[in-house]
Amino acid sequence: MNGPATLNRSDGKLIITVLDRGRGDKAVALTKKAGARGGTVMLGHSSSGNQFYDFLSIGEIDNDIVLTIVQDEEFAPVMAKLREFKAQGKRRAGFVLLLDVRNIFKPMLQGQKAASSFSDRSPNMNNSSDYSLIMFIVNKGYADDLMAAARKAGASGGTVLHARGTGKEEDVRFFGITLVPEKEILLIVTENSRSEAIIKAIKDVPELNQAGAGIAVRIAAEEFFLLGKNPE
Numbered sequence: 001m002n003g004p005a006t007l008n009r010s011d012g013k014l015i016i017t018v019l020d021r022g023r024g025d026k027a028v029a030l031t032k033k034a035g036a037r038g039g040t041v042m043l044g045h046s047s048s049g050n051q052f053y054d055f056l057s058i059g060e061i062d063n064d065i066v067l068t069i070v071q072d073e074e075f076a077p078v079m080a081k082l083r084e085f086k087a088q089g090k091r092r093a094g095f096v097l098l099l100d101v102r103n104i105f106k107p108m109l110q111g112q113k114a115a116s117s118f119s120d121r122s123p124n125m126n127n128s129s130d131y132s133l134i135m136f137i138v139n140k141g142y143a144d145d146l147m148a149a150a151r152k153a154g155a156s157g158g159t160v161l162h163a164r165g166t167g168k169e170e171d172v173r174f175f176g177i178t179l180v181p182e183k184e185i186l187l188i189v190t191e192n193s194r195s196e197a198i199i200k201a202i203k204d205v206p207e208l209n210q211a212g213a214g215i216a217v218r219i220a221a222e223e224f225f226l227l228g229k230n231p232e
Contacts, residue, residue, distance in 0.1 A: 013075040014101045016133070017066040017082065018044075018159050018187075019094035019227065024064030027082065031068050034081035039068040044161040047147040047186070063094070063159055065187075069101070085227040093228035097133055097189055097221050131224040132195045133187060136202065137163075138214030140182035146202050147186060153201035154194040161185040189224060 017027050017039075024041035031039060046061040070078055075098065082096050136146055143160045150158065163183040190198055195218060208214060 011100075011102050012069055012071040013222070014099045015066075015068040015070065015075065015078065015082070016097040016099065016187075017068065017094065017227075018046075018097075019064050019066070021062035021064055023093065024066050027064075027066050027085070028068070030081050030084065031078045034077040035074050036068050036070055036078050039066045041066050042161055044159050044185075047144055047158050047160050065159065065161060079223065082227070083225065092226060095189065095224065095226050097131070098223035099133065099219055100222055128220045129223050130192055131189055131221040132192050133189055133219045133221055134195060134198060135217045135219070136186040136188075136214055137216075138184055138186065138208070140184050142205075142207050142214065143184035143186045145205055145207055147188075149201045149205050150188055150198045153197040155188050155190050155198050158186050158188040161187070189221070192220075 015031070017024075019027055021043070024039075028036075028039040028041065042065045044063045044065050046063055068078065079096070079098060085093060134150075136143070138146060140162075143158075147155070147158045147160075161184070163185055164181045165183055188198065199216060199218065202208065202216070
């Protein structure tokens with residue numbers, strides 16, 4: 001009989017796959033064939049950055065965003081399997097982004113073989129591509145304004161997810177901020193050469209020039225490619 005579970009810690013990769021709505025489960029099934037243990041599908045939409053088109057729903061496309069966490073030794077076959085999406089469906093079906101992550105915690109039963117420890121990782125495994133992921137978490141209603149500013153600075157588009165904050169009334173009194181529970185998460189994948197200009201342009205958006213309006217994170221991507229039939 002197995003004893004209580006313990007937490008095993010290891011390094012790995014986070015694969016973010018953005019596809020047209022309804023294709024997320026298909027992507028998860030594809031990655032599981034290559035050894036992934038599953039994935040998390042979230043709903044979002046692509047923003048064109050053109051407020052008039054978005055108002056008419058011309059510039060928006062509903063998306064599935066799939067998060068897949070794999071260990072270092074697992075990501076190569078999973079990424080190779082995702083590339084097969086290029087031979088399926090329409091010309092452009094989405095994109096795949098590979099990010100390096102540390103300290104993956106996974107419950108392990110006594111007697112189970114633990115994954116390689118994060119301390120065993122070789123430094124030269126951290127390879128970067130020519131792309132970065134810029135993530136903005138802002139109050140609801142600001143994502144389109146950010147996307148419009150980012151497009152003027154060279155961004156080709158972005159993906160918006162809807163979320164909520166976890167603040168309480170006590171936090172408002174303590175920090176002196178306005179509590180807005182509804183949030184939007186804007187994901188922009190861009191060439192490294194354009195990332196600084198995009199961040200600078202978004203800093204100049206008037207709605208963000210106030211305390212507690214949002215935060216931004218930039219993460220170097222190890223790999224990036226488009227999905228679909230001959231998407232290049």
